[in-house]
Amino acid sequence: MRPSHLRLPLICAALGLAINAGDLLGQQEDRNGFGFSGSLGWSTIGGDFSQLMTTAVPGEGSIWYQPSWWRIGVSIHVASYDAVEPFQDRTISQVEFQLFGTFLFLRGNLVQPYAQVRAGTTRWRPEGPVFDPNPPPPDVPPGENPAPGENGFQGGLALGAEFWVTKNFGIDVGGLFSAFSTEEFDVPILGITGLSSGTELGFRVGVVWFP
């Protein structure tokens, strides 16, 4: 038998072993309760907002409750997107508060795929001396921002898998897509006005903790 003929069976065997390793090792048991997760990632922007920014390194922290084969939780997602050239060293900040539901497949296994539906608020704000007049206008007190943020809503989907290293600790790898809509977002210094919608596509790598 040629080695290429062995590839598919070996991959299937490896996947099967990984998926059922939890049962074999008896490490992962069906658990319910509160847990935490945190991740870093990379994302790119689409839609109206792609005129203004390009990519970001987002961070996310979540607290959730798992009563069964699903979880419900809240998360905060923050990122700073690079501005388009020639202002690529300037950033536009993003903060999102989300409510999410996660559906766990193959629960109890060492490799635990999931699908996550999420929705919440989004807030975008330009930062840096290009977007913030520097020095700030005299009527702006120290510590306050002359370029206020714009608020909106967002919703999305994340697909991934958790790899449980110990009984309480796992690695989360996933990809996510979301769409958002905000109040009209203007950056007059770039001649950009009226941005109100966009999409995000990215991936994340993080940790999951079941205390």
Add this chain to the structure above:
Amino acid sequence: MSRAARITGTAIRSACRRTARRLAPLAAVAMIAAAPQALQAQEAGPRASDSPLARGAGATTSSDTVRLSAFFPPGALTLTGKTAQAGLDVTNRARLMTDAGGTALLFDELFGEPGGDRPVGEDVAIPVAGAGDKQDDGARYDAWGAKRNPGLAIGEVAGVNALIWFFNEYIRGGNFTSVNPRSWWFNISHGFFYDDNHFKTNMFAHPYHGSLYFNSARSNGLSYFESVPFAVIGSFFWECCAETHLPAWNDWVMTSLGGSSIGEMLYRAGSTFLDNERAGGSRTMKEIGNFFLNPMRGLNRLTSGRAARIYSNPADPYDRIPPNLSTFMKAGVRFIGDRSTSESFESDTTITTAFFEFDMNYGNVFDDTRRKPFDFFQMSVQLNFGDTETVGRLQIHGNLFTTDIAKGENSHHVFAITQNYDYANNTALEFGGLSYGAGFFSRFKMSETWTFQTNVNIHVYLLSAVNSEFAFVGGRPPNTERFREYDFGMGPGAWARFGFSHRGRQVAGLFYRFTFSETLNGSAVNGGNTHHTVQWGGFQGVFPIGRWGVGADVTAYVRRSSFEDAGFVDIKQNVGQFRFYGVFQSF
């Protein structure tokens, strides 16, 4: 039954209840004294017959109270609640007289509900602290019944940071809140600097912020030393990850260590008026008062149900109202020179303001039998009306470690390691800092009623802040938005206090304090050597009239600032202050 008979019966019952209420405290004592065998029926919890209250009760028993004790058949009475051992509040002790067979109902019928409105007929058994939680779950509970829960404390610290960040981002519109992984890495990789916030923000508001971290842990069953790391780590995460400004060393020190001073003081102060055994409106007011004084503890008591549950107070009085607690309220006027113009004490401009001062001597360093951290501390806060800031002064000097050195018939000497938080922001002085020191307390008995006390302390400031005319010239952090008016530094300090006390109350005193601050950030240009010395001293006298009294004090504030290496003229600032006030001793 005729209407007259009903009225007469009601009047008699009412009179009996009134009489019984008046006699309730005595009755409680007498019941314990007259029925010691009954008290032995208690299965769990401390026996009242073991308590100091019970042992000393015989001398106070009267025939009336003995007769009242007949309402309680032998074997029926129990005294639950660890606080019964304290013997602090006889009225409260009366409410602890319960049993399972209906005696409690009789007791309530007789005496009503002195502290609240518990419905007649309800089971009034007072469980011990922590009851209602799973006492057999292997967890540790503190004296107030709070379950030791570091995980919840971590969550609350994170919640405090999140809440304050949310306020700054969404409501205030701050320009330092756009945090993200890049800002976290930038802050961590660039390290600590000194920031440009106002003196009040850095030296008072940040320590209060730190007290929230501290009390997240303290009110979740952790001790003083166990709670300090929560303030340290909570403050670190705020500095690195909740704002885009570079982390500030001054913020970290004052928020974490200053926060632990304020936090422990607020925790102890709240404990003096919280009362788990009380019900009704007075209990509600105490819980609300504690919530405003110490929001994290109030929140934890509320969410755990302990704010509404009736259960015993801590068994050890040092966990609630320590022996020898004394508090003083002073109100009066102060006359003060203007520091902006004064190179001599003869100022052309004299400022007159009203002031209110609250002093707390928590415990007695000589007589305390328990010596955990902050079992003895001295706190003084002064509010000035018409000065530069309303909160003009806050000082908290607490003992972390205390031990006797020598104890004789007429003298007593104590050594202590102290943690000192100082904040003064008024016309006379702008100075603040956090220091650790070693101190000696001495007491000499001069007669049956008079004592002479001394206290000498030598300490080192981890961080001090002194007003400076040239603080803006050097060491400014990036993106500075304003000029700072004060220098940050480190250095040694010392104080000496001498006082005469009559019947335990100080009536005359002399004090002196010295601080040296080598400037680390501010007017130290290009590494130049600039420093400040701040001294203040004076004397005070109080004429006590019962709990009341009148007093006066004179204080001289002296600042010498040397900017020689920076090329500026040295500054000499002398300010005098005279205060005249009325004083009330509330404890």
